[in-house]
Amino acid sequence: DAGVIQSPRHEVTEMGQEVTLRCKPISGHNSLFWYRQTMMRGLELLIYFNNNVPIDDSGMPEDRFSAKMPNASFSTLKIQPSEPRDSAVYFCASGLAGGRPDTQYFGPGTRLTVL
Amino acid sequence: DAKTTQPTSMDCAEGRAANLPCNHSTISGNEYVYWYRQIHSQGPQYIIHGLKNNETNEMASLIITEDRKSSTLILPHATLRDTAVYYCIVRVSQGGKLIFGQGTELSVKP
Numbered sequence: 077d078a079g080v081i082q083s084p085r086h087e088v089t090e091m092g093q094e095v096t097l098r099c100k101p102i103s104g105h106n107s108l109f110w111y112r113q114t115m116m117r118g119l120e121l122l123i124y125f126n127n128n129v130p131i132d133d134s135g136m137p138e139d140r141f142s143a144k145m146p147n148a149s150f151s152t153l154k155i156q157p158s159e160p161r162d163s164a165v166y167f168c169a170s171g172l173a174g175g176r177p178d179t180q181y182f183g184p185g186t187r188l189t190v191l
Numbered sequence: 192d193a194k195t196t197q198p199t200s201m202d203c204a205e206g207r208a209a210n211l212p213c214n215h216s217t218i219s220g221n222e223y224v225y226w227y228r229q230i231h232s233q234g235p236q237y238i239i240h241g242l243k244n245n246e247t248n249e250m251a252s253l254i255i256t257e258d259r260k261s262s263t264l265i266l267p268h269a270t271l272r273d274t275a276v277y278y279c280i281v282r283v284s285q286g287g288k289l290i291f292g293q294g295t296e297l298s299v300k301p
Binding site: 120 | 234
């Protein structure tokens with residue numbers, strides 16, 4: 077079992093550039109979550125999908141952030157344009173809604189640095 | 192989802208039991224108590240969850256008070272690899288988001 081796969085693991089970019097983070101959830105899971113973690117704000121949920129449909133995007137900071145899930149095995153989180161305050165570790169998690177237990181499995185994260 | 196309160200940090204000697212408390216006095220009848228932990232530089236990891244009965248699995252035990260206003264996560268024989276931030280989360284079980292607080296930073300010392 078490969079677990080949740082995220083790429084890249086590290087990303088360094090300059091302010092104003094577009095950044096795309098990628099996630100492959102665990103096969104068979106029907107929920108996918110994007111989180112952001114910083115020292116100041118801790119671990120925050122940005123958006124989550126059920127069956128590829130966005131359910132709650134209230135945590136998305138602003139219009140510069142967008143997330144898509146074109147199919148059950150792939151999701152992207154895009155930041156355009158990026159700003160230094162976007163520097164954080166971004167985690168993707170997947171789960172089986174209604175499963176027993178209804179838990180989330182986290183990927184290793186992408187460490188983003190915006191200069 | 193109900194709010195939880197945890198101590199900021201705790202120490203535990205290697206080989207001893209680590210008891211991590213959590214207060215959730217506003218928990219509703221349909222809300223579960225979940226525990227996750229995050230080892231440095233890794234993604235959070237599910238540990239255990241429960242509704243009102245005590246639960247045990249290969250990682251830990253969860254003790255929930257009768258009034259469900261607090262709970263304790265027990266790591267029976269802590270090792271150095273258990274050093275992590277432990278999050279207590281209360282939420283309705285069926286789908287939806289996890290709301291992480293600040294958690295308890297557990298340091299297991301030799």
